[in-house]
Amino acid sequence: MTFQAFRMSLVAAAITVAGFAGAPTLAHAQDTRATTATQAQPAAAKPRVVVLATGGTIAGAGASAMNSATYTAAKVPVDKLLAGLPELSNVAQVSGEQVFQIASESFTNEHLLKLAQRVSQLAKQGDVDGIVITHGTDTLAETAYFLSLTVRTDKPIALVGSMRPGTALSADGALNLVNAVSVAASKDARGKGVLVTMNDEINTARDVNKDINIQTSAFKSQWGPLGMVVEGKNYWFRAPVKRHTTQSEFDIDSITSLPQVDIVYAYGNVQPTAVNALVAGGAKAIIHAGTGNGSVADRMVKPLQDARAKGVVIVRSARVPYGFVLRNAEQPDDKHDWVVAHDLRPEKARILTMLALAKGASTQELQRMFWEY
Template identity: 40%
Template sequence: MAPSSLRPLPQIVVLGTGGTIAGTATGDPSLPGYTAGVLGVEDLLKEVPTLGSLAQIQTEQVANVDSKDMTFAVWTRLAGRVMHWLAQPSIQACVITHGTDTLEETAYFLSLVLPLDKPVVLTAAMRPATALNADGPQNLLDAVRVATHPEARGIGVVCVLHGVVHAARDVAKINTHAVEAFSSGERGPLGEIEGEHLRLWRRTPPESGAPFALPAAEAWPRVELLSNVAGTDGAVVRCLVESPCLHPRLRGLVVAGTGGGTVSRELEAALEAAAAQGVSVKVASRVGPLRGGDDDGLSAVKLRVRLLLELAAIGTPLRP
């Protein structure tokens, strides 16, 4: 018997949150109709029997939702369970199954609240588990390979999809149907997984200010996301700031601006008035990540995630 075969398998945990990877077809499995978040994480692992040769795996079902329905309450619970498992010396890494719609937001959120010493690998699928050409099993296998690979130590939070390793900060969904639906933009991915081999080309530096404190499920501030488009004025901003439904809970506004993060003159005036009333205002670009400044490289949706945690951490007073 070879000496390597005597080594104990690494121990990891796989947490399920639902998504298309856990979806089932409502009719003909060759057609696109399906319901997300049906199967449990144990069912997903049964479809990849070779996982047992890679790791000793424990599982936990944190949620089972379509990721378009992701909530702060699920985020809080998910992060708490990841922290619980990774605090155990025997656990080497955590893999999370997730839906594709908000995968990039959840990944970036986790990168801001978790320590970076053990890998946290998110994976997903563009086709439901019952599809004839389901991509979930291979993505799950690749995710476990990355999570258990010695080179992944200290890699932080990453997304593994279609054989590609993406940084949480950079990954974005760019296609609604192709299996190669994610990109890392100009920076490019961190690496790739090919068979048993992991090739890492770069690593991402720690996020400034991280790890942020994890907000309680009921203590998340309200931060709205707007976009600057032709004909935009300041009416929506004024309504948000003055709305009795949101006041005084509205704590921040993120705007996906045109070009290099520009906004119309009327919208700019309304944003300045909102800031004067204590609302934190941030501007990204709807074209792509801006360069320079503390928010370098963040899309509007990720800038919102960061602002949520910044406001929760500093305890910005609610407006009178």
């Protein structure tokens, strides 16, 4: 007997003892808890949503139901993920496509480009109303921001993952995926850019970040979520104000490669070793994740100035998770010809900087982009 069959037999036995011998199966019970408020519609009237699977914990499996944090990611293919959620048929006409099957910490620039190109292709199809991307949570926010900047569509795009594998007790992936499909199928999500749907919240790709690695409430936006999904219904509280998707000056259809942009992390007793190595290694830009307000240690100023003199773009960001970096505050950015990342964290500052440099942007243009995106 497999673990899943054993687990289902235990639940069935518990139902019988409680006097509900004719009660639904475990799968049906889970479906009932996750059932959306969306009323069944004629098949032809349902929105058409494509689920692009890339791997991650949502496709992971652990050795036992107690393994919520130790498991193997990227094991379950998309067809099995969708087959395990029959209630999706009440929400949309859903089809799946396996783009990658990897843990998201292994995402590369090439993965970003390939995924964005496929999303753009689907978004142009008249028979696609929305797109969901299942993704590992480690770099989900980076991928979401990249798509938000490069895919020119007003159709809903929702990224989703899970903090626990589907084999764990109280796994979060199933409802997260149902909610993501509900968002992608909704007309009221059109024009809001790329969204991240996790833990009942709807967040904009630009603002959201993974803030904790051990709880299901892992993703937060410092400016708050756009809305929530409750029983399949979207509740909106605010709208994105920064440029994205259809308002973006970037277009994945014209991007074939991305420049090398790296991150240097500040800490007590930091030395210029990493900066010098990255410059020698061909970095086109360095994101300096500074302390506090993007602060730069005295001994790091000259190495960063030297890097800029060699043509390397320097962007001051902060390792502090909330707040924003003020220009010409901790450092005379105008004098150094440096750029500040505003409220973008270092990893997202890297995404925007790559795209800007791929367009040949100057430091002045890049600074303008940080204000606008």
